[in-house]
Amino acid sequence: MTTPNIDYDYLFKFLVLGDSGVGKTCLLYQYTDGRFHSQFISTVGIDFREKRLVYRSRGRRHRIHLQIWDTAGQERFRSLTTAFYRDAMGFLLIFDLTSQKSFLEISNWLEQLRTHAYTEEPDVVLCGNKSDLIQLRVVSREQVAALAQRYHLPYIETSACTGANIQQAVDLLVGRVMTRIENAVC
Numbered sequence: 001m002t003t004p005n006i007d008y009d010y011l012f013k014f015l016v017l018g019d020s021g022v023g024k025t026c027l028l029y030q031y032t033d034g035r036f037h038s039q040f041i042s043t044v045g046i047d048f049r050e051k052r053l054v055y056r057s058r059g060r061r062h063r064i065h066l067q068i069w070d071t072a073g074q075e076r077f078r079s080l081t082t083a084f085y086r087d088a089m090g091f092l093l094i095f096d097l098t099s100q101k102s103f104l105e106i107s108n109w110l111e112q113l114r115t116h117a118y119t120e121e122p123d124v125v126l127c128g129n130k131s132d133l134i135q136l137r138v139v140s141r142e143q144v145a146a147l148a149q150r151y152h153l154p155y156i157e158t159s160a161c162t163g164a165n166i167q168q169a170v171d172l173l174v175g176r177v178m179t180r181i182e183n184a185v186c
């Protein structure tokens with residue numbers, strides 16, 4: 001019998017959620033490849049990307065294997081199933097700073113999340129993407145601040161194009177998930 005070669009302390013499944021066109025796929029590729037792919041052909045089905053990282057807390061070093069799942073266009077058909085949400089520990093909830101519609105849909109996404117996630121209060125980081133498109137911005141800081149406060153969400157502005165704050169958004173989510181785990185253990 002062979003022993004599985006597991007060289008990490010935690011395996012986390014994260015989901016990237018939000019309306020079609022907000023930049024979920026670009027953001028994911030920028031995070032894992034460090035590149036901006038401006039045109040994608042939506043793949044059939046659902047896809048994920050992986051990354052390793054080290055999280056340091058309370059003098060300890062935790063090796064984390066991240067699996068970040070993209071909806072690959074399935075949200076257009078409102079067909080994200082319970083199976084897609086299963087085992088997900090954290091959620092990057094994305095809207096487009098140049099689209100009011102994508103921002104207004106955030107409440108619906110949160111409702112869906114709370115229905116399907118493992119707890120009614122899952123770890124979520126709200127991301128306003130396309131921050132590089134300054135002239136086209138239509139969602140104000142005040143609007144986002146009010147929403148983030150109402151739902152107690154940490155908020156960060158990202159650009160899948162320049163890579164701004166993407167690492168920070170994922171690190172923030174990892175930190176929240178790890179804090180939940182550490183608090184549960186203590």
Ligand code: GDP
Nearest residue numbers: 020021022023024025026038040130159160161
């Ligand atoms: P998805 O449907 O949410 O996965 O969105 P995509 O990742 O396919 O991106 C939709 C469109 O927005 C594409 O044309 C991307 O090139 C563009 N896009 C995505 N993120 C950014 C960004 O941060 N800045 C700019 N300028 N364009 C972006």
